Amino acid sequence: MEKWLSFIVPVYNAETYLAECVESMLHQNMPQEQYEIILFDDGSTDNSLEIARNYAKQYSCIRVFTHANAGVAMTRNAALAQSQGKYIWFVDSDDKIAENILPTMRQQIETENLDILFFNITRFNNKTQWIYIQLPETTVRTGIQLYNEYHCNVDSVNKIYRKSLFIDNHLQFKFRMAEDAELMPRCYYHANRVKMININGYYYRVNENSLTHICNQERWTEYNLLCIESHIDYMFHHPAPRYWIRVLAYDTRLIFYLMPTFSIEKNFKDAVFNRLRTNLRKAFKSFPVILSTDYIFLRIATISPTLAIKILQILRNLKKLVKK
Secondary structure, X not given: XXXXXXXXXXXXXXXXXXXXXXXXXXOOOOOHHHEEEEEEXXXXXXXXXXXXXXXXXXXXXXXXXXXXXXXXXXXXXXXXXXXXXXXXXXXXOOOEXXXXXXXXXXXXXXXXXXXXXXXEEEEXXXXXXXXXXXXXXXXXXXXXXXXXXXXXXXXXXXXXXXXHHHHHOOOOOOOOOOHHHHHHHHXXXXXXXXXXXXXXXXXXXXXXXXXXXXXXXXXXXXXXXXXXXXXXXXXXXXXOHHHHHHHHHHHHHHHHHHHHHOOOOHHHHHHHHHHHHHHHHXXXXXXXXXXXXHHHHHHHHHHOHHHHHHHHHHHHHHHHHHHO
């Protein structure tokens, strides 16, 4: 039987926080037969799978799957294939969602017939919590319009998606790292009805042991370069020049913002810059001249990535002064 919503939760060595995550999804003022929680174990070596199976014995809305370790992207894809919901919400196993939030989300989605609903992310640790991403209230737009108007975040977890958006457009996660940054622009491209709401729906745990905090800097940079290459390949078959210029500008800034803080070898950095220039020049062959800051920024990056980084640093410092 089709559910209204499927929570998709990849689980990997999450025994410390998994119960808190699951409880947040159970504490909803919506009948549990209307949604399901898929706990998909990714080859955990701790007690995560046992915890998940114990929950499944107690609650019929919980289903548990497991496979050999493949990473969060492949685990989400596998869970998506098993899901029975009309809509999908990706939740990480050390995070949680707001209690009793589902009726509000459902009312927004069904009233506007949305493909994607966006909402806020609150970060928290053992001591405090703070709003990390606070979104403005918007009317319904296409995904391309929304991305062109706002700097849309590329997190996958603060969104509820129509499942058919993935199925009809053959959308899947691809990479072991930067998987959200690669997939989200392709989702926006195909979404016809999206909306932002200023509601705190997702709570992201700041965990110093997570993959994001311990990843190798060169590996992180490599995967973000792969994102750029993937987006360039995709745009040749799915044209929308202004949109893809904005996407590539975001991709490039993501690398440039953090690279000055990385302790990586000069030879590696030079190789990154050369590869980036080559890919951006390939992209520009299909772009008309568009008078926008994103277009100008990318043009500078194709000539001198070092200059582009300096410009970004100056702009960031100016923003800090303005805020003061």
